[in-house]
Amino acid sequence: MFDVQKVRADFPILKQEVNGKPLVYFDNGATSQTPQQVIDTIVDYYSRYNANIHRGVHTLSQLATDAYEIARNKIQHHFNAKHSYEIILTSGTTESINLVANGFASILQKGDEIIVSALEHHSNIVPWQMLCEHTGAVLKVIPMSVEGELLMEAYDDLLSNKTKLVFCNHISNALGTINPIEYIIQKAHEVGAAVLIDGAQACPHLKPDVQALDVDFYVASAHKMCGPTGVGMLYGKEEWLRKLPPYKGGGEMIATVSFEKTTYADLPHKFEAGTPNICGGIAFGAAVDYMNHIGFDAIAKQEQELLEYGTQKLHEIEGVTIYGPSDLTRKASVISFNIEGIHPYDIGTIIDKLGIAVRTGHHCAQPIMDFFKIPGTIRASFAFYNTKEEIDIFVEAVKKAKLMLS
Known part of the structure; x- marks a missing residue:
């Protein structure tokens, strides 16, 4: 059985606080975290x-x-x-x-x-x-x-x-x-x-x-x-x-x-x-x-659940556009999105103050951003050690940032 809390205990960095808040690490597409065993x-x-x-x-x-x-x-x-x-x-x-x-x-x-x-x-x-x-x-x-x-x-x-x-x-x-x-x-x-x-x-x-x-x-x-x-x-x-x-x-x-x-x-x-x-x-x-040892079937199942949950929660925020396939079976655990009228960098900066790590910008993929005619996106990328509770914290932080910037 996959026990996400037991898995999280393998990663020392997930126990720390950032700006006085528990770290929520959603920048796994850039670099995943390292377990104690490694x-x-x-x-x-x-x-x-x-x-x-x-x-x-x-x-x-x-x-x-x-x-x-x-x-x-x-x-x-x-x-x-x-x-x-x-x-x-x-x-x-x-x-x-x-x-x-x-x-x-x-x-x-x-x-x-x-x-x-x-x-x-x-x-x-x-x-x-x-x-x-x-x-x-x-x-x-x-x-x-x-x-x-x-x-x-x-x-x-x-x-x-x-x-x-x-x-x-x-x-x-x-x-x-x-x-x-x-x-x-x-x-x-x-x-x-x-x-x-x-x-x-x-x-x-x-x-x-x-x-x-x-x-x-x-x-x-x-x-x-x-x-x-x-x-x-x-x-x-x-x-x-x-x-x-x-x-x-x-x-x-x-x-x-x-x-x-x-x-x-x-x-x-x-x-x-x-x-x-x-x-x-x-x-x-x-x-x-x-x-x-964790098992790629367990990894896939956990990450698919996070992708579906996070997509649903972000869609509830007015003005959010999510880029990429709408069929989530053809997508990995990455949500790349923007909020109408707000620069992605501004959202990323504010939610960092709340302990949340995401990536903002063109993600070294400028031709994609040019195709959509946008400067970049906010990218939340999940790993198997992330949780739905972290997504809830993230979504509330995005809502707060939107309110501040609107």
Whole structure:
């Protein structure tokens, strides 16, 4: 049985007050909170076996190496990758995307086409624009509807034998839209294109199976999944990882070095130059363990209830517009909204004084805001450790802020 109060006890930060009020943390889309079990893993690493990995024969180095590679294996099994060396540990989703973009700079030719969706985070737009500038490839965009969903008929029309890459987020960080990535992947493969899925917003809510999806690349960040900041992963099919050149040069990614020629290490080390975030990688594995212990069925059920309840309560406030799919089965636990005549920043500032953390602005998704002709939104993003009681506090705070600003 899922006991939300028992789960909340795992998160020390949820016990604190902000501005004299109990913290209500609804900014999980930006960064989730970290349970004590993961914090203990971080403390344990620095207390007992802090050492560099893969290079030392001494005991601490071997302990650190074993823990780091065990974490890689945990991440492999969580995402159901075929091989552990298909998991590249990076600094996060942004670096993972840039790694792939950098690799394709040596593959794409002038006139090739790549496709992104209108729902993307800037980190899944800008690297591809840079790639197009470098190669002469053409960037095309899957348009969106007023419901905040991608238009699949338009996507079908964009695909051709010129399409080499397709990029799409699994879930929109700004609207919570769950995209039909199975269809997107299948149709791209029919024209011979590779697909990268940005899973940063999906992985806190569901458990992707990269083999079942048949996706070529899938990226995620630990800090969205109860883990630490500064670490994430790139899953890549072995065939693609062997085709792409290294992203960075340095130690660890080499097999041999001379002034005449350097040969590169095998996967995954080919893409992991330099000393990695060792503690972060180990803690990422601990976070995966924690979330699987809670169970993704329980997580989904709790978050769906919060989404439905929060949507209902906000709709009761006059002047509220909620953006994104009205069918909540096609949406993650994100409510992005505005109040008529009031800037979202002003609402966010006032409710912060009442101890409530939300995100305001364009959420690194300016094209979405331009589509709706708004400066930004107020985004409340829920995690499995949030409660309906917190939503009640939040809604009352929004009502108070509206009254003050009207």
